[in-house]
């Protein structure tokens with residue numbers, strides 16, 4: 001009979017048979033799929049797994065820290081943490097076009113990962129968080145990290161690995177159940193979707209450090225307050241964006257000219273269409289007060305009332 005415990009037992013055995021005493025490399029973004037694959041591989045082959053976490057500087061507040069905490073400190077994974085923030089921000093400086101931004105982030109991600117892979121010796125396998133819907137959607141076995149997370153190129157020809165994809169028969173809800181069974185924190189397994197290019201597509205137009213910080217801080221406040229109100233369990237996706245223009249305001253009796261934060265909170269089944277969460281007014285007021293008091297360079301907060309279509313969920 002099929003149950004999650006048996007599935008994990010079987011996969012553990014299969015992974016051990018496939019990998020033998022060789023090493024597996026895994027790009028660990030901290031997303032659901034890569035986290036669950038990591039936990040599975042740690043269970044099966046322990047120190048033969050080498051995880052690489054690339055912090056592209058566009059992660060949410062404390063996100064990279066929590067990846068390191070869970071995988072290095074708690075699960076004792078062999079984890080290489082690469083802080084590439086400066087490098088990404090330099091490449092992105094002055095780039096306003098959304099597609100160009102995505103290309104740069106994806107391309108740079110592959111290059112950083114490739115550089116790390118080249119430093120390592122004796123790696124034969126690449127772990128992948130491919131899940132069943134990825135296979136039916138793409139019809140190919142393209143590296144998922146490349147396909148859905150970043151949409152550009154791939155690793156160079158001379159860096160060819162055999163793939164280890166223990167989740168490829170699972171649907172998303174089964175992947176989450178598997179993660180829970182493997183002991184991953186609830187927050188990590190049940191987190192809302194987060195785009196590969198991260199806060200980069202929420203700091204609208206050309207990314208600047210001040211606006212990126214405003215996105216990160218306001219997002220943290222929104223998530224904290226939604227969790228307090230129990231909305232984190234109810235709303236499908238919620239985040240903030242910061243446009244690249246300013247508006248006039250007043251602070252301490254003086255005129256200010258600052259940015260605005262837009263809150264987006266939506267519900268959907270398949271992300272193809274989405275409706276706006278009719279969020280409680282008091283919760284929105286509280287979030288607004290906190291953003292205006294705590295986030296620098298911001299003097300205005302708006303709530304996005306647009307369904308998808310015509311608006312998309314993200315702004316870029």
Ligand code: XMP
Pocket residue numbers: 102148149150193194195196197237271308311312313314315
């Ligand atoms: P849109 O904006 O197209 O988003 O309505 C639909 C869903 O996809 C997520 N999204 C992304 N996920 N890489 C990802 O992994 C991306 O580049 C990307 N762009 C959008 C978005 O957050 C929403 O859940």
